[in-house]
Amino acid sequence: MSTDTAATATDTPAPSAYARTDRTTPTRSRERASYDKEFVHGILDEGYLCHLGFVRDGAPVVLPTLYARVDERLYVHGSTGAWALREASETDPGMPVCLTVTHVDGIVLARSGFHHSINYRSVVVHGLARQVTDPGERLTALDALTDSVVPGRADDSRRGNAKELAATAVLRLDLEEVSAKSRTGGPNDEPEDLGLPYWSGVLPVAPAYGTPVPSEDLAPGIPVPDYLTAR
C-alpha cells in the first residue's frame, strides 16, 4: 500500500490529491501520510462510524456518529435538538470540526515493547460543518447515510416523512483539508533483538458480521435481504 502517492499527481482535470496544509503535515512518520484522493475515499467508503470533534466552551468534545461520503462532501446527521447540530446550524460560516475515521487492520507484536504497533488506516478531515438546508441535498445525504451503513438499504426501507425530516439536522463537511495515515507490514525490530525468545508478527483484525437477527414482530415470509447475507 503506497503511502506516498501524493507525489504522483498527474495532469488529470481534477487533481488527484488534497493540498497539504500545516495541520495535515505530521511532524513525525511523514512516510505514513497520504493525500491521495483515491486512497482517502477508499478508507472513508469502507466505514460508517466516525469520531467527530468540536470545541464547546473552550474544551474539546469527541462523539461517535455515522457519516457518509458523496463525492467531495461528507455528511453527518442528528436530532435538531442536539447541541452540536444546533451550534453548527447557528454558526456562520460553520462550526470548526475534526472528523476522524480509523480502521484497525492488525496488531503488530515486536520483540520489544517499544516497537509494538497497530496496522491501521485513518483519515482526518478538518473544516467547517455547515447545516444543509436544500431539500434535495438533504434527501441525498440521508439516503447516503443509510446506504453508508448498509449499501442498498435506502431503496429497501421507508424514507423519512415530513415530521421525521423536520426533526433531523444534516451537516456537511467538504473534503478540502484532508490527510490519510496508515501502517502496514510486520514489526520493525532492532537488529540486536532478533534473537530474543519472543514470538513476533502480526495478529490480523477486521470487523465481522454475525447472523442477522430478525425483529420479533417481523411478518412471516420476509426473507433476509441479499445485501445482508452478502456481508
Add this chain to the structure above:
Amino acid sequence: MSTDTAATATDTPAPSAYARTDRTTPTRSRERASYDKEFVHGILDEGYLCHLGFVRDGAPVVLPTLYARVDERLYVHGSTGAWALREASETDPGMPVCLTVTHVDGIVLARSGFHHSINYRSVVVHGLARQVTDPGERLTALDALTDSVVPGRADDSRRGNAKELAATAVLRLDLEEVSAKSRTGGPNDEPEDLGLPYWSGVLPVAPAYGTPVPSEDLAPGIPVPDYLTAR
C-alpha cells in the same frame, strides 16, 4: 444491559458511580447514559484504541491512539516529539482533552430510514491530560499499554531501555468526569410501519482476529503464544 445503574449506587466505601456534570448529561436519550463505574470499566477494558480530542489554535483535533486503564486512571503515550504530547507536558495543570472509546455491537435495520440505528457502547472522558514523570508510574503505564492491546504480552517481550524510555512521553487522564452511552436491542419502528414489506432486525458486528502471521525473521521453534491463540 442496564443503562440506568447509576441510580443503584450503594453504600460501599468507594462510590460505584461517577458524579454527573453538565457536560456528561446528554440533552437527549438520557436513558442511554450510564455513570456506573463497573459498566464504564468494562467498556474501557474491552478496547485498546481511543479517539483523543484536543484543541490546537482554537480548532478541534481528533487522533486515534492506544490507551490503557489502571484503576481510575487512563494512560496514553507517544513520541516526546509529537505536538500533543509536548503541549500536555508544557501546560500546567494539563491539556484539556476528550477521550472517547466506542464499540459497535450491531447495525439496527428498521422499516423506516429514520429509525435505523447502531447498537453500541461508548465511553467519553473529559479532563486534563498530564505528563507522567514518576519513573515507576511510567513503567506501570507502559506495561498496561502493551497488555491493553495483547493481555500477557508485557511479560513476554523486551521492556524499554533507557533510550526508548527517554523518547516516550506518557500522559495520564483521571477518570473523574466520565459517562457511558449504549444502545441495545432491536429496531423501534412506528406501529404503522410494522406491516411494511421490509426486513427488520439487527446485524451483529464484532471485531474478529485472524490467524497470527509470524515475522519473516522469526527464529524457528518459537510457537504462537497462548495469549494470541486464545483470541
